[in-house]
Amino acid sequence: MESMKDKAAIVGVGYTPQGKVPGRSSMSFHIEAARNAIEDAGLKIGQVDGLLMQPPMAAIGDPMVAPAYLAQKLGLRVRFMAAHDVWGASAGCMAQHAAWAVVHELADYVVCTYGENALSGTSEYGAALNGGIEYGMFGAVAGYALAARRGIYEFGAGPETWKEIAVAARKWANLNPAARYHDRPMSYEDYYNSRLIVDPFRLFDICLISDGGRAFIVTTAERARDCKKKPVYIMGMGQDHSATNAPQATHLAGPIGAKVSGEEAYKMAGVTRKDIDACEIYDCFTYTVELTLAGYGFFAPGEGKDFLKAERLAPGGDFPVNTSGGQLSEAYFQGFTALTEAIVQLRGEAGKRQLGAVTKTREPEIIMVSHNGGVLQTHSTLILRR
Amino acid sequence: MSYEKPLPIIDEDNAPYWEYAREHQLRMQKCAGCGHIRFPVSLVCPRCHSLETEWTKLSGKGKVYSYVIYHQAYHPAYKDDIPYAVAIIQLKEGPRMESNITDCHMEDIEIGMPVELYFDDVTGDVSLPKFRLGEGG
Incomplete structure (x- = not known):
């Protein structure tokens, strides 16, 4: 297979108002995010000829929240278009599919979008994710908590490690004015005092539900050099979808798709874990971060407890993770949270939370980005560089 | 009711x-x-x-593969049930299934403990396979 290293780049990111934003449709967030990404890249509307969208959970199958309708509203006539739904891994997988598309001339510029009024609208996040409703298995939390309990049993996962992940994310959020918890610090005591939702998970092990949208634009490395902003190159990528649902899965305590897709991405990029300056990890739950970083080889299975310390992951630390506050403390956008943050960091546009001198961390050259969906059933890895 | x-x-x-x-x-x-x-x-x-x-x-004998305890009622009908246990049961014959473990103190549940099947006739048409602590397989 030909190497895709550095052949495609991300050239635009689009944000929207986020958090609790009542009175907005999911489609309106897709539209605004895409519009802002196109403007950010300095592109004319007519130049965008590819579109991938992740339909909101509450609207899968709804023709009014479909790619063609989004293209119409944006005034786009495209030659590459699809709805893309591998759950939380969609953002990373979209970037990969868009990269292949532009390199093989299926499109010049592909806009990839997400948007949902998940907090204010008719959210499905409390419904059964995939089965078990008759046993009261509500929410994605059911499967992840079952996985986490298995992690406790098999290798000593647990709140002792998870509190570090939660507190570090909060410290980053405290530097991000757009974050849900910007003004609210979290101590270890706050973590332990947060109520048990689905034991072994407390409230602060669980991500937010947010209104809002995000978008990004992928093009070839060559075209990227003519765009308005500095390109962020896709150095390495990989996917691994274990697919099996939690009750039948053998990966609840790892290794998850991070291992195979991570090895693929390292190989393509020609780097090792030592070259990674920061990680933006899909954090639907604290435990997901622990399993993902183990999969990427940053520590041996079961040694997360020693490795994952808030002072290392937080501002000023030697291993920065989820520098926007992540989905635990900034906003939940099906993994677009992680990808857009990596782009903003590599461009040096992250303000008070900017990696490098501002936060006494390494200058970011290379950032690893994970996406994970279902209950550890889908996984994408991207290695991005500036 | x-x-x-x-x-x-x-x-x-x-x-x-x-x-x-x-x-x-x-x-x-x-x-x-x-x-x-x-x-x-x-x-x-x-x-x-x-x-x-x-x-x-199947024999209905198995072991707890994993379990969680719901402390939040995501549906009003579960308000009086919390805390309740959702578990993955490793059945003796090989497959695993999700279910509830009932009729015990939540703190007594452990991974690996034997459980036994019973049926909860929740409506005239639907019986749910559920589990209690038991001899296992």
Whole structure:
């Protein structure tokens, strides 16, 4: 297979108002995010000829929240278009599919979008994710908590490690004015005092539900050099979808798709874990971060407890993770949270939370980005560089 | 009093499973080609893609593979049930299934402990396979 290293780049990111934003449709967030990404890249509307969208959970199958309708509203006539739904891994997988598309001339510029009024609208996040409703298995939390309990049993996962992940994310959020918890610090005591939702998970092990949208634009490395902003190159990528649902899965305590897709991405990029300056990890739950970083080889299975310390992951630390506050403390956008943050960091546009001198961390050259969906059933890895 | 909790989503594929459950039998598809017992229901065996299956009766003995305790009622009908346990049961014959563990103190549940099947007749048409602490397999 030909190497895709550095052949495609991300050239635009689009944000929207986020958090609790009542009175907005999911489609309106897709539209605004895409519009802002196109403007950010300095592109004319007519130049965008590819579109991938992740339909909101509450609207899968709804023709009014479909790619063609989004293209119409944006005034786009495209030659590459699809709805893309591998759950939380969609953002990373979209970037990969868009990269292949532009390199093989299926499109010049592909806009990839997400948007949902998940907090204010008719959210499905409390419904059964995939089965078990008759046993009261509500929410994605059911499967992840079952996985986490298995992690406790098999290798000593647990709140002792998870509190570090939660507190570090909060410290980053405290530097991000757009974050849900910007003004609210979290101590270890706050973590332990947060109520048990689905034991072994407390409230602060669980991500937010947010209104809002995000978008990004992928093009070839060559075209990227003519765009308005500095390109962020896709150095390495990989996917691994274990697919099996939690009750039948053998990966609840790892290794998850991070291992195979991570090895693929390292190989393509020609780097090792030592070259990674920061990680933006899909954090639907604290435990997901622990399993993902183990999969990427940053520590041996079961040694997360020693490795994952808030002072290392937080501002000023030697291993920065989820520098926007992540989905635990900034906003939940099906993994677009992680990808857009990596782009903003590599461009040096992250303000008070900017990696490098501002936060006494390494200058970011290379950032690893994970996406994970279902209950550890889908996984994408991207290695991005500036 | 009517049963207010969500019922299983019964479709063309899983209807036999729930019909057997109504008769208080736990039956799953056993591949006639390779003998693999699969769950959830599927048209083909995920190991060998054989279309030939028989609905084999399981002993109902198993062990706790994992479990969680709900402290939040995501549905009003569960308000009086919390805390309640959702578990993955490793059945003696090989497959694993989600269910509830009932009739015990939540703090007594542990991974690996033996459990036994019973049927909860929640409506006239639907019986749910559930588990209690037991002899196991």
